Amino acid sequence: MSLTLNWSIKRITTKFEFKIARSAESYYDVVILELSDGDNIGYGEAAPCKRYEVGPEAVLGMLTDKKDQILTLSIEDHENRQSALEQLFPDSYSLQAALDTAFWDLYGKQTGIALWRTFGAQQKMVLSSYTIGISDLSVIPAKIEEAAPYPILKIKLGTDYDHDIMRAIRAETDKVLRVDVNEGWKTLDDAKRGAEWLAQENVEFLEQPMPADQLDDIAKLREFSPLPLVADENSVRPEDIPGLVGAYDGINIKLMKCGGLTNARKMVDLSQKHEFDIMLGCMVETSIGISAMSQLGSFARWLDLDGNVLLSNDPYQGVGNDSGTIMLSDLPGLGVSPR
Ligand SMILES: [Mg+2]
Numbered sequence: 648m649s650l651t652l653n654w655s656i657k658r659i660t661t662k663f664e665f666k667i668a669r670s671a672e673s674y675y676d677v678v679i680l681e682l683s684d685g686d687n688i689g690y691g692e693a694a695p696c697k698r699y700e701v702g703p704e705a706v707l708g709m710l711t712d713k714k715d716q717i718l719t720l721s722i723e724d725h726e727n728r729q730s731a732l733e734q735l736f737p738d739s740y741s742l743q744a745a746l747d748t749a750f751w752d753l754y755g756k757q758t759g760i761a762l763w764r765t766f767g768a769q770q771k772m773v774l775s776s777y778t779i780g781i782s783d784l785s786v787i788p789a790k791i792e793e794a795a796p797y798p799i800l801k802i803k804l805g806t807d808y809d810h811d812i813m814r815a816i817r818a819e820t821d822k823v824l825r826v827d828v829n830e831g832w833k834t835l836d837d838a839k840r841g842a843e844w845l846a847q848e849n850v851e852f853l854e855q856p857m858p859a860d861q862l863d864d865i866a867k868l869r870e871f872s873p874l875p876l877v878a879d880e881n882s883v884r885p886e887d888i889p890g891l892v893g894a895y896d897g898i899n900i901k902l903m904k905c906g907g908l909t910n911a912r913k914m915v916d917l918s919q920k921h922e923f924d925i926m927l928g929c930m931v932e933t934s935i936g937i938s939a940m941s942q943l944g945s946f947a948r949w950l951d952l953d954g955n956v957l958l959s960n961d962p963y964q965g966v967g968n969d970s971g972t973i974m975l976s977d978l979p980g981l982g983v984s985p986r
Pocket residue numbers: 827829854855879880899
């Protein structure tokens with residue numbers, strides 16, 4: 648049976664404005680794909696991140712231009728399909744991810760198997776964190792209250808009022824915190840001071856403390872830092888991983904950076920080979936993207952798969968999130984359906 652592909656833009660809104668060191672948004676436009684063989688639909692999602700690539704309108708243009716080539720790609724030869732996607736769409740990792748995910752979902756439905764089983768993963772995994780974006784100090788109590796069910800919080804820093812943010816958070820909660828600076832500390836001295844300070848605040852690790860192009864400084868910081876360092880903006884694609892040895896302790900893998908599940912699985916293997924701790928993360932995404940990455944959840948030491956629970960209008964349902972516990976089903980493929 649020949650394949651058909653449909654796409655649409657969906658606007659997803661966050662419960663709170665989502666602000667990090669370099670951007671602030673209260674909604675995101677994501678591109679949703681439906682790849683059909685006539686009997687089954689494979690779902691995929693592109694949540695383009697401005698840090699890395701073009702926006703959703705450009706993604707639609709690429710889909711229109713290359714639709715015929717897409718429909719000739721293999722459903723079961725994942726490696727060759729991924730190579731072809733990288734050649735077809737070198738400027739959009741999120742579109743690669745959306746298509747790779749849709750093909751994997753269709754493959755899972757045709758074979759009747761949940762993808763986590765196909766990937767050799769386990770159903771049980773560690774708790775996911777819940778993200779607290781940057782905001783005015785006055786909003787922090789409401790955010791901490793919204794996050795009440797979640798035992799682990801991930802805090803966005805990298806501002807000129809980081810100490811005030813932490814003080815406001817610590818006035819509300821003594822939960823374990825993870826800190827993501829999103830490249831916000833620009834000098835080694837600032838980063839050293841930050842790492843030393845946060846080590847006294849019951850913080851578990853420090854994510855991307857400095858700009859990705861200051862890798863030498865990050866390696867120096869690691870020699871000094873009492874906290875483990877996790878790469879994110881530095882760990883985009885599989886080929887980035889070997890070069891991070893010595894500069895980081897952990898690798899944050901995201902579908903929208905690496906181009907999909909095929910490459911994410913590859914990054915898991917490479918991280919293990921180079922003895923990095925594995926973190927699985929996300930952009931602000933619907934339950935399609937989150938359910939896809941959750942299939943690899945058991946490989947991770949740290950999970951940050953909360954993009955869907957930050958939303959007020961997730962159009963899909965897939966994996967459950969019960970107070971940070973992500974629950975994979977035995978449904979074939981991603982286990983995702985429209986709400
Ligand atoms: Mg990050």
